[in-house]
Each structure stands twice: as C-alpha cells, then as structure tokens.
Amino acid sequence: MDETLARAGIFQGVEPTAAEALAQTLEPVEFPRGHVIFAEGEPGDRLYIIQSGKVKIGRKSPDGRENLLNIAGPADMFGELSIFDPGPRTSTATTVTEVRAVSMDRPALRQWISTRPEIAEQLLRVLARRLRRTNSMVADLIFTDVPGRVAKALLQLAQRFGSQEAGLLRVTHDLTQEEIAQFVGASRETVNKALADFAHRGWLRLEGKSVLILDPERLARRAR
Known part of the structure; x- marks a missing residue:
C-alpha cells in the first residue's frame, strides 16, 4: 500500500491484509490548483484521502464571508460525513495546490464496514478528533x-x-x-x-x- 495512504486514519489499527484489500477499491483522482471538489449544499456520497497536495475546507456565513474550517494535507481524509449522514454537503472543498487523491463512494465503504467493524471504529475516531479540533477552534474564537x-x-x-x-x-x-x-x-x-x-x-x-x-x-x- 502507498505509504501516505497507510497513515490515513481509516487504516490505523486495521489488519494489513484488510487495509490492502480496501485500498485496492479506492479510485485515483487528480485535481488542478483552485478546483472545487465539492461545494456546500451539493449532495454528497463520497469521501477522499489526499496523497499529495493541500485542500481547504470552508463554508460561507450568512453575510457571504468565507471561513476556513481545516487545511487538509497528505494522509488526511475529508468528505466522509456524507457517508454516514446522506444529504447536502455542509462545507466546500477547494484545492490549494495540485492534488492527487483517492476516493470511495458510500456503497463501497458500507460493504467494507459490514464485514470489517474495525473500519467503522477508526472512522469514529477520526470524527471524534475532528470534533475536538472544532471545539478548540470555537474556544479560541471566544477566549484568544x-x-x-x-x-x-x-x-x-x-x-x-x-x-x-x-x-x-x-x-x-x-x-x-x-x-x-x-x-x-x-x-x-x-x-x-x-x-x-x-x-x-x-x-x-x-x-x-x-x-x-x-x-x-x-x-x-x-x-x-
């Protein structure tokens, strides 16, 4: 498996043979600098893992101002919320540099989760870390x-x-x-x-x- 992919949260703690098999189902994608991978409000059913480059994740306030929630880089995963909560995207993902990544849609991931519960556990850990980071950002806006x-x-x-x-x-x-x-x-x-x-x-x-x-x-x- 690609070394960068091996560091992604979804693969941590997963048996190597299972991780390798999951990696084989991922679809390679490439995006130029400044490309909108998905936009806030669009339907979503796909997650991405970055192999190289950077992606900014942001959303607009009611008055039109843009706020950045995260800068994702190699081994980072984004877009996974749509896998668990089908509906409009809650943020916009735009490439900051040229980006190489891999992606997976909801049916493929759900199939793996049904046979490999540890993958679901890893995804929950990723989401928990992201929630902690969001809480920290909110506290900083108030107190710092x-x-x-x-x-x-x-x-x-x-x-x-x-x-x-x-x-x-x-x-x-x-x-x-x-x-x-x-x-x-x-x-x-x-x-x-x-x-x-x-x-x-x-x-x-x-x-x-x-x-x-x-x-x-x-x-x-x-x-x-």
Missing part, C-alpha cells in the same frame, strides 16, 4: 485574541507541513494572507499586523506562501 490565534495556527500548520531547514522550521502552507485570515476568523488587515509584529520581534520570517519560524518557543507562548 487574533495574534494568539495566528500564532497557534502557524504552529498547527508547522506540525503538519513543517520541515527542518538549516536548524530552523519552514512551514510551506501555500495560503494567501486572506486565507490565513479566514482560517483564524479575523480580518486580513488584523492578521497582516500580527504577522508583521511577529517578524519585527524576530520570531519568524515571511517568505511568500511559507514562513520560516525562528523562535518557536516565543510563538508558542503567544499562542497560549
């Missing part, structure tokens, strides 16, 4: 100021997309500052001000759609 939310978002992105570079941590997030603002629930101007302040303090260096974190400890203290 914008600079703190920006610092926390950068550190979270670093955990998932960071790489060591000459002893420093580079975070290639591939997001515009507007998208970072949507991710932390703030205006672009406020986020720009926070990033400029962090750079002035020597905590990080902004380089296009990536950030070089120079002082993760101070950034972590600001995120608390």
Whole structure:
C-alpha cells in the first residue's frame, strides 16, 4: 500500500491484509490548483484521502464571508460525513495546490464496514478528533485574541507541513494572507499586523506562501 495512504486514519489499527484489500477499491483522482471538489449544499456520497497536495475546507456565513474550517494535507481524509449522514454537503472543498487523491463512494465503504467493524471504529475516531479540533477552534474564537490565534495556527500548520531547514522550521502552507485570515476568523488587515509584529520581534520570517519560524518557543507562548 502507498505509504501516505497507510497513515490515513481509516487504516490505523486495521489488519494489513484488510487495509490492502480496501485500498485496492479506492479510485485515483487528480485535481488542478483552485478546483472545487465539492461545494456546500451539493449532495454528497463520497469521501477522499489526499496523497499529495493541500485542500481547504470552508463554508460561507450568512453575510457571504468565507471561513476556513481545516487545511487538509497528505494522509488526511475529508468528505466522509456524507457517508454516514446522506444529504447536502455542509462545507466546500477547494484545492490549494495540485492534488492527487483517492476516493470511495458510500456503497463501497458500507460493504467494507459490514464485514470489517474495525473500519467503522477508526472512522469514529477520526470524527471524534475532528470534533475536538472544532471545539478548540470555537474556544479560541471566544477566549484568544487574533495574534494568539495566528500564532497557534502557524504552529498547527508547522506540525503538519513543517520541515527542518538549516536548524530552523519552514512551514510551506501555500495560503494567501486572506486565507490565513479566514482560517483564524479575523480580518486580513488584523492578521497582516500580527504577522508583521511577529517578524519585527524576530520570531519568524515571511517568505511568500511559507514562513520560516525562528523562535518557536516565543510563538508558542503567544499562542497560549
């Protein structure tokens, strides 16, 4: 099985032969940058697992503002809610970069769940982790100021997309500052001000759609 797929939540704790058999039923798909994989309100019956690239998951508020709920990357799964709760999609999935992924529809997954209960258990764990993350985001919106939310978002992105570079941590997030603002629930101007302040303090260096974190400890203290 592909190494990235093997790290996906749906396969964790599943017997290797069963995981391999399930992987064989997945349909490979590719999307260009900026492609809408599915839109809020559309009917959905398919989940996706990313092999390479990034996808932003967001939804629009009643006044038309877009809020980002998650940035999904390699080994992340999205769209699985439609498997368990048929109905309109509750969010929009748009590629941030070129994306390679695999997908599975509801009938195929239900067939596997009926014979392999451990797969359903793994999916429940994935959903539980996502619910915890959502609860944390709501708490941050209530209790944490914008600079703190920006610092926390950068550190979270670093955990998932960071790489060591000459002893420093580079975070290639591939997001515009507007998208970072949507991710932390703030205006672009406020986020720009926070990033400029962090750079002035020597905590990080902004380089296009990536950030070089120079002082993760101070950034972590600001995120608390």
